[in-house]
Amino acid sequence: MSLTHLSLGDFRNIEALSFEPSPDINIIYGANGSGKTSLLEAIYFLSHGKSFRTNKHKILIRHEQSRCIVHAKKQIHNLSIPVGISKDNAGETKLKIQGQSSRKMSELAQLIPVQVITPESYELFFGGPKERRKFLDLGVFHVEHAFFNAWRNFNKILKQRNALLKSRPSNYAEQIKYWDKEYVRLAEEINIHRKTYISRFEALFFDKIVCQIPIFSGLELRYDAGWKDCLASQLEQQFERDVKLGYTSKGPHKADFSFYSEGYGVENILSRGQLKLLLYALKVAQNSLIESETDKQSILLIDDLPSELGEETMQSVSALLALCQSQLFITAITAESISAVVEPMQRSCSMFHVKHGSLITK
Ligand SMILES: Nc1ncnc2c1ncn2[C@@H]1O[C@H](COP(=O)(O)OP(=O)(O)O)[C@@H](O)[C@H]1O
Ligand SMILES: [Mg+2]
Structure with a gap:
């Protein structure tokens, strides 16, 4: 029911990257500027056809390249459904679902429900x-x-x-x-x-x-x-x-x-x-x-989780996250900084270390 495979090409500072996320919790950690938010942005892009931090599509394409691509496999019951999206410099979007071209972003969006939380999201109020x-x-x-x-x-x-x-x-x-x-x-x-x-x-x-x-x-x-x-x-x-x-x-x-x-x-x-x-x-x-x-299992992207959250808030966030079955992708500068949120949830957890737009799996 989750994304079982993800690969990115020429997306922001990421030239080529491929990994198998956990259906439960994925922690993406690394120094500032390594590409953590870009990775979340790519997952969001797959479901929404755009970014959560800009309306300018060109900025998603790696400098001096002509298009960015995100591929994934979505497990739904015992079916593994390959999906993909690309966008070129002219703004043309191409979608593929199970090997077939599609013109409807809504079909892809329907398959992969994705929400994002960033440190600025509370401005919603x-x-x-x-x-x-x-x-x-x-x-x-x-x-x-x-x-x-x-x-x-x-x-x-x-x-x-x-x-x-x-x-x-x-x-x-x-x-x-x-x-x-x-x-x-x-x-x-x-x-x-x-x-x-x-x-x-x-x-x-x-x-x-x-x-x-x-x-x-x-x-x-x-x-x-x-x-x-x-x-x-x-x-x-x-x-x-x-x-x-x-x-x-x-x-x-x-x-x-x-x-x-x-x-x-x-x-x-x-x-x-x-x-x-x-x-x-x-x-x-x-x-x-x-x-x-x-x-359908939905996806929750959480960018920069520990920023400004006090210890008590971290415990409450952990209790809240334990209430949904979503596949989580959480970014932080260090994995330790969010252990107070992740450990009490008792769900399996994969760690991915991002460095200069590449992933080191642990
Ligand atoms: N289109 C692009 N091509 C190449 N590099 C880019 C592009 N857009 C942003 N970057 C660079 O990608 C790096 C990673 O950014 P980001 O994902 O925000 O890092 P993090 O979230 O790990 O701090 C930044 O150094 C940024 O300058
Ligand atoms: Mg970031």
Whole structure:
């Protein structure tokens, strides 16, 4: 159910590298600049078709090379499925699944659920809604199978609607009215998928996580669909404003969620350490839900785990990580620095030492 083989070619500072990860815990350690984050980035790239640290695809390709490649074998029950992705300097992506070319990133994403935690991830609670929607929709995508089509079709209509609002051809108001029926239908479908997912997520979060970390017991999740009450009448009410803005201000593309504790947003009431822990809890709950709903082992990438975490937080992180069956890839400068997290989990562990873009297996 895990990635059983990984090979990278011309990815960042890694010229060529191949290894067999453990289905449980993989610790990637090495000095700064050795290529640890790049290795996690390659696994993320395999599932998302992009990086978690840049939107510039060219930077993923090793200097002076023309394309980067990531290959892997994914074990699903007793099937070993070879998958691969490459990207060239012109930005063209090529995908392969079981020897067949594919044009759909969603097929690859579906096979390999990957989430990442970096030292900056807790900014999820402070930044704009885009990152929170991305987090939510990753879970919805894996668990609610009809979501992706609805979301894709909705985005086509949204694009069209926004183009009409911007360019305003002579009959734009009628054209928009014509499309709004489908816009509303798909928006409501997306909203139902998200709400269904959130109710499952909440059940798991409060059953499984809160008993481990009691400080989360008073937390409340509030979901905002991106509009209130009746979307059709909101679109009508907002029409003049949307024309002025040149885009659509109500719909599922504006959805958001936030956590509250005793009536306050968590970002105003929890400490940085507690927010980091909450972030771990959310990612673990999400992976755990994907695993129980889809029978697929998901992957959790944790970059630079020990950075700034106190001893107590390390123990709580360990207790949280023990709650999911995910294949873990954890980076740190030294393997010892994360033994307090890894040892109590009692899962098998492989160590990989990265040096100048190459791996030394122990
Ligand atoms: N496209 C690239 N080609 C070659 N080297 C790169 C490229 N992008 C980044 N690097 C280099 O790769 C090295 C490894 O980076 P990184 O994976 O962030 O290291 P670590 O996480 O181990 O500190 C850095 O020294 C960086 O300068
Ligand atoms: Mg790094």
